[in-house]
Amino acid sequence: MPHTNPTDAGLxxxxxxxxxxxxxxIVHRHEAALTAYARHILGGAHHDAEECVQDAFVxxxxxxxxxxxxxxxxxxxxxxxxxxxxxxxxxxxxxxxLADLEPVLADRGADPHEQLEQHEALxxxxxxxxxxxxxxxxxxxxxxxxxxxHEAIGRELGVSGGGSKALVCRARGALAAAA
Numbered sequence: 733m734p735h736t737n738p739t740d741a742g743l744x745x746x747x748x749x750x751x752x753x754x755x756x757x758i759v760h761r762h763e764a765a766l767t768a769y770a771r772h773i774l775g776g777a778h779h780d781a782e783e784c785v786q787d788a789f790v791x792x793x794x795x796x797x798x799x800x801x802x803x804x805x806x807x808x809x810x811x812x813x814x815x816x817x818x819x820x821x822x823x824x825x826x827x828x829x830l831a832d833l834e835p836v837l838a839d840r841g842a843d844p845h846e847q848l849e850q851h852e853a854l855x856x857x858x859x860x861x862x863x864x865x866x867x868x869x870x871x872x873x874x875x876x877x878x879x880x881x882h883e884a885i886g887r888e889l890g891v892s893g894g895g896s897k898a899l900v901c902r903a904r905g906a907l908a909a910a911a
Contacts, residue, residue: 738754740761741778741805743755743758744805747793747848748796759789762809766788768786770782770813773813773818781817783820784817785813792808842905858909860910864907866893868903871896872886873899874888875900882894882897882900
């Protein structure tokens with residue numbers, strides 16, 4: 733009569749004899765403990781822990797089928813998971829906080845005509861900026877895009893605060909006339 737609850741050694745022997753159900757039993761028996769162990773190593777990252785355990789099982793299946801040496805399965809699986817988790821921790825972070833990219837990723841509207849109009853308007857503004865004299869363009873960009881004060885603009889461009897205001901005024905006038 734077959735055992736209804738075989739030992740780890742019995743499961744390894746059955747696996748090496750070609751039994752796929754033996755590997756399923758190994759996974760079923762050890763997956764929860766290995767996932768908890770991986771979460772502990774990875775600092776609570778459940779998704780990463782599951783990924784590491786799954787990869788460790790794939791590696792373990794290959795190794796168990798390729799080698800016939802006796803082993804303490806539970807301790808060996810924990811070692812494979814630990815090594816896989818350490819590999820994961822050595823990798824540079826791949827996750828990206830999408831909230832930080834929301835201004836770039838946000839859907840600005842599903843209407844393609846509206847998007848085309850916005851694109852054309854932006855192209856016109858950029859073209860107008862390129863046609864401005866360098867000092868006017870720099871003064872306008874510093875004020876509108878960089879938030880610099882007229883005093884800071886004046887210091888960078890070698891003019892007074894009033895001279896900065898005049899450069900910005902001329903730049904805006906030239907852009908308005910071009911539009």
